């Protein structure tokens with residue numbers, strides 16, 4: 038079981054961009070048997086409360102769910118490091134391409150329900166609509182205060198950030214709207230599996246899931262700010278490379294001693310030569 042002791046260490050430079058994947062990451066690191074309601078993250082508690090504080094059977098359900106999710110996300114969470122050769126990085130990308138197709142097929146088979154919403158399409162709007170408000174604070178880090186923005190007038194309508202090739206504006210008479218499609222992961226029956234896979238689906242659509250990592254040294258899951266980061270903290274980068282360098286050094290030393298042994302053995306006269314000499 039992975040123990041969440043990341044708070045004891047200095048965090049990696051530049052932590053998560055947003056809090057949307059946080060409940061998933063916290064779930065992957067959660068110690069089910071030591072979890073306390075007082076210390077549990079609010080969003081995660083909403084998803085797992087019934088099972089986490091239920092029977093042994095329901096905790097086993099969560100454990101199996103975590104195994105399933107880790108199995109689906111491990112390829113993403115363990116990218117090749119900066120020391121990997123280009124051919125290894127290309128090979129890993131080909132493997133992930135296959136993995137993504139399998140994962141997306143699984144998500145499609147979960148049959149989430151499509152939910153349509155009408156958002157105001159005007160250039161400027163008050164942030165008094167919960168959907169528009171959610172878009173206004175979409176990229177906010179979890180630590181940034183957002184409540185003061187409620188009902189204020191932003192420079193531009195945050196819903197306009199959704200507009201692209203397939204998401205257009207409806208302009209009719211004096212009105213403007215944007216009709217969006219979202220999905221409801223609580224359909225037909227709400228359960229943590231649907232909720233976590235809903236977070237995974239959203240993370241794939243926004244691209245943020247690509248930042249999920251599992252530290253090669255301690256096994257903790259985290260969100261990397263930089264794509265190249267694969268360790269949870271600086272200390273673990275050093276420890277891992279020191280250990281790898283030591284192993285490499287031992288291997289080089291072994292190889293060197295094997296070479297010198299071979300040189301000695303080839304320099305040593307072969308038995309038949311010796312015999313000849315003895316015969317002469």
Ligand SMILES: [Zn+2]
Pocket residue numbers: 252253254255256257268269270273
């Ligand atoms: Zn670590």
